[in-house]
Amino acid sequence: MRNFFFLIVLFFLSQWLLKKLRRANERAQQGDAQAGSATAGNGGTRRARTANGGGNGAAAEATPQLADPLIRCVQCGVHTPRSESIVVAGERFCCADHARRHANRPTGRDAR
Ligand SMILES: [Zn+2]
Structure with a gap:
């Protein structure tokens, strides 16, 4: 019985991990596009930072270290x-x- 429960937990864990990985991939692509536009002007970096701090929680979470x-x-x-x-x-x-x-x-x- 305990084994069965463990298997269920493992299943959900793998699902969650897969979802997270896919999201990270999508965000990395978005981050590249944003970085390209940010270099255009002086205010680019500052604007990006305020956008992260603002109400958009998803953007704040999406700061992949590789794209920085x-x-x-x-x-x-x-x-x-x-x-x-x-x-x-x-x-x-x-x-x-x-x-x-x-x-x-x-x-x-x-x-x-
Ligand atoms: Zn310096």
């Missing part, structure tokens, strides 16, 4: 997840402070 590659900060060289990095003028930074510092820094043309 590490990015090197141009100012300090620290590696940050892309969702947390800031893009300014095509350069990526770990925080707004470093983006400002990099912008204030004289360009090579002016220094010479």
Whole structure:
């Protein structure tokens, strides 16, 4: 009798796992599409973050680690997840402070 019960639990567990795997696959594809549009503008990353924090619980759950590659900060060289990095003028930074510092820094043309 105990074995029978165990089998039922196992069955539900495998079903749940399969569903989860399929969802993860779908979300990974969606995440790629979102990431592509996010790189288009400066506000992209910020907008994506607020969307996650908002009422859409499914989106907050759908942050696959594979679709969030590490990015090197141009100012300090620290590696940050892309969702947390800031893009300014095509350069990526770990925080707004470093983006400002990099912008204030004289360009090579002016220094010479
Ligand atoms: Zn930095």
